[in-house]
Amino acid sequence: MTIVTKVQQQPEVSKAELEGLHPRELRKIVREGRWTGGTEGLARGYAQANLIILPKEVALDFLIFCQRNPKPCPIVEITDPGSPMITQVANADLRTDLPRYSVYKEGKLVDQPSDITSYWRDDLVGFLIGCSYSFEEALLNAGIPLRHQEENKIVSVYTTNVPCVPAGRFAGPMVVSMRPVKRDQLVRAVQVTSRFPATHGAPVHIGDPSLIGVDLEKTDFDTGVFELAEDDVPVFWGCGGTPQAVALASKIDFMITHKVGHLFVTDKLSEAIAAI
Known part of the structure; x- marks a missing residue:
């Protein structure tokens, strides 16, 4: 290449x-x-x-x-x-x-x-x-830390088993980004990001990643892997990597x-x- x-x-x-x-x-x-x-x-x-x-x-x-x-x-x-x-x-x-x-x-x-x-x-x-980078400042202002920024990594990205609604030649899976959020901050994270529908808005999934076909140890697009602390919950937002995955599929x-x-x-x- x-x-x-x-x-x-x-x-x-x-x-x-x-x-x-x-x-x-x-x-x-x-x-x-x-x-x-x-x-x-x-x-x-x-x-x-x-x-x-x-x-x-x-x-x-x-x-x-x-x-x-x-x-x-x-x-x-x-x-x-x-x-x-x-x-x-x-x-x-x-x-x-x-x-x-x-x-x-x-x-x-x-x-x-x-x-x-x-x-x-x-x-x-x-x-x-x-x-979703666009709402991260709002999360920080709400006191919700961002692990990928703290570790200087790209946010974790995964291809799910959730199908998008097809249109013409385009059909394929939804791609999501994941940020660990402390359990007692989950409601606030949803509230904050739901104000930004133009940049993915509220999460599409919270909790057990296997329910959307995700293995947290296997990211896509060469993105970072994060260890979850005991009080961390994986939170998933829609991701602009979806068009790439769908166009390739x-x-x-x-x-x-x-x-x-x-x-x-x-x-x-x-x-x-x-x-x-």
């Missing part, structure tokens, strides 16, 4: 140097190739989004799929066919403004570049899908997504898209 990197005009930066930057400043550094790492914990308070880019011929089916499965696939913005530009949640170029991408051809991962300009085609449509010929954990950071405050 070939890894493509952006041409760097200036030295790479550390994650510590990125803390506190506005999303526009962060995206500029990403565009310059000075940061190709994950976006967890960056631009705190601002919504982040998953990316999936598909050929126009399957875009309508995918749009309907998302509408039928709003928990794992809440749509934030859609580009015009052939245009990589978004204008609603930020003024940005989807070809360059994410730290790293995943390119799939005929169902196989072929590249994880930091710039997809060379892969762009006139028939492509970009979808931004809400991400549906054998879509060509697809580009973000690399898991390397999301698009919008200019929208998470609270601005929260339910009242």
